Amino acid sequence: MPALAAWVAAAWVWALPPGFPAPVVPADNPMSAAKVALGERLFSDPALSGNGRLSCATCHDPARAFTDGLRTSRGAQGDRLPRNAPSLVNVAWAPALGWLDEGVTTLEAQMRKPLFATTPVEMGLAGHEAEALTRLRADAVYRTAFAAAFPDDPEPLSIDNAIKAIAAFERTLFSRRSAFDRYVYEDERDALSPAAKRGMDLFFSKRVGCAECHGGPSFAGPMRAVGFETVAPLHTVTGVSPGRFKVPGLRNVALTAPYMHDGSLPTLRAVVDFYNRGGGPGAELAMPRMSAREKGDLVAFLEALTDER
Ligand code: HEC
Ligand code: HEC
Numbered sequence: 001m002p003a004l005a006a007w008v009a010a011a012w013v014w015a016l017p018p019g020f021p022a023p024v025v026p027a028d029n030p031m032s033a034a035k036v037a038l039g040e041r042l043f044s045d046p047a048l049s050g051n052g053r054l055s056c057a058t059c060h061d062p063a064r065a066f067t068d069g070l071r072t073s074r075g076a077q078g079d080r081l082p083r084n085a086p087s088l089v090n091v092a093w094a095p096a097l098g099w100l101d102e103g104v105t106t107l108e109a110q111m112r113k114p115l116f117a118t119t120p121v122e123m124g125l126a127g128h129e130a131e132a133l134t135r136l137r138a139d140a141v142y143r144t145a146f147a148a149a150f151p152d153d154p155e156p157l158s159i160d161n162a163i164k165a166i167a168a169f170e171r172t173l174f175s176r177r178s179a180f181d182r183y184v185y186e187d188e189r190d191a192l193s194p195a196a197k198r199g200m201d202l203f204f205s206k207r208v209g210c211a212e213c214h215g216g217p218s219f220a221g222p223m224r225a226v227g228f229e230t231v232a233p234l235h236t237v238t239g240v241s242p243g244r245f246k247v248p249g250l251r252n253v254a255l256t257a258p259y260m261h262d263g264s265l266p267t268l269r270a271v272v273d274f275y276n277r278g279g280g281p282g283a284e285l286a287m288p289r290m291s292a293r294e295k296g297d298l299v300a301f302l303e304a305l306t307d308e309r
Contacts, residue, residue: 017176018185019217021225023092025171026106029164035149039169041142042162047135048115049076050124056114056166059085059122065252066173071263079120084263087256089307090249092171093223099245099261101234105224107167115163129159136162175251179304192304198294199301207288208298213247213281219305220249235281237261245281254303268299 012031014022025031042048044057054076060066066088073081083099091097097110104110114122125132136142137157149165150156180200182191192200203210213235216223221233234244241262259265265274272295274280290298 017174017181017217020090020093020174020176021223021227023171024224024226026108029108029167031168031171032149034145035165035168036172038142038145038149039165039167041145042166043169047139048123048125048132048162050121050126050128050132051076052131052135054123056123059114060088065089065175065255067256069257071258073122075117075121076124077121079122081120081122083261084258086248087252088170088173089175089251090218090220091173093218093225094220094249095222095224096246100243101246107170108163111163111166115159125159133157133159175307177309178251178307180301183304193300195297195300196304197301199297199299200304202290202294202298203301208290208294210298214250218249218251221247237281247281250302251305252307254306268302269295272298 012033014031016022042056043060044055044062046052046055046058048055059068059073061068066085068085070085072083073085075081086099091107095105096102097104097107098113104113115125116123118124118126136146143157146156146158146161146165150161153161179191179196182188183197202208203214211219213221213233215221234246236242236244237260241264243261245261253259254268257266257268259268259271260280265271271280272290276290276295
């Protein structure tokens with residue numbers, strides 16, 4: 001790593017939530033505050049799409065915990081995407097990216113899909129890279145910000161560096177201050193309602209077994225972190241549109257409706273009802289029937305996973 005970048009990277013401090021190990025960061029894209037700030041701006045800037053209309057934030061809206069509220073997303077030219085936009089919260093630890101395991105494990109590699117995909121078109125950048133760079137170069141803020149984020153690069157303003165900056169920003173998206181965290185890590189006994197506490201016991205119980213798949217600090221199963229490499233377990237899903245899908249994390253899940261890879265379930269209650277009818281991935285574990293009160297308790301627990309900030 002060139003000297004200046006190495007010095008800047010050494011100054012980076014993770015402010016990790018309790019229970020989270022340090023995430024894996026590619027050696028050629030060390031973290032820095034300047035890079036994260038640039039990535040945050042690019043993330044919401046439609047200048048990076050082919051027709052200047054769509055940004056990452058269009059489909060991953062920070063106000064909806066980085067989802068879009070649609071059953072399945074729409075691309076810059078109106079193409080319907082096949083699946084629901086997942087939240088990007090805690091994505092730094094995701095062992096694989098996307099609903100299907102396509103072997104994509106880094107955020108840098110994943111980004112090529114929304115930027116350049118042609119069937120369907122997402123941001124439609126393929127063939128329009130020069131126009132996008134012209135739009136970015138026209139902005140004095142970007143000229144300064146790219147130079148600050150990539151101090152050793154003779155040509156800092158490039159698509160590759162835009163990708164690196166956005167990936168660095170994505171690695172800082174973690175959720176930590178939910179009622180659940182205050183209860184577990186800050187010993188705030190009243191942070192959870194009695195219903196949410198009962199729901200938490202059910203969630204982690206052997207009988208209902210949600211945590212068998214939705215385990216770990218992100219409630220997404222095994223994490224990718226320094227010191228341990230993991231692969232994403234896929235689970236066979238029965239019901240509306242069957243297949244094998246990755247376990248999504250459940251932090252801020254109350255903000256990310258509609259649910260499942262196809263966005264087919266409108267509310268958390270509908271998800272719990274679906275599991276209770278023997279649908280969904282839980283079928284693998286032969287989920288027991290829950291009473292109406294138990295279903296309400298589970299929903300109350302899921303709602304307690306929302307970061308209030
Ligand atoms: C047109 C809507 C759309 C746009 C624009 C978009 N995404 Fe996505 N994103 C999706 C959808 C849909 C998926 C799920 C893909 C799949 O697996 O089918 C996804 C998946 C992801 C994932 C994987 C998350 C996980 O946990 O599996 C990441 C990371 C991501 N997008 C980042 C980005 C970034 C960064 C940008 C901007 C460069 C971007 N996306 C632009 C819709 C979009
Ligand atoms: C066998 C593994 C497994 C078990 C057990 C399991 N889940 Fe899931 N869960 C998944 C998978 C895989 C998906 C994605 C399914 C899809 O997209 O069709 C999912 C999706 C979800 C979603 C939707 C998240 C989103 O962002 O769309 C919620 C909510 C959820 N599960 C809650 C629960 C609860 C509550 C329980 C216990 C009653 C539970 N899960 C048990 C594997 C599991």
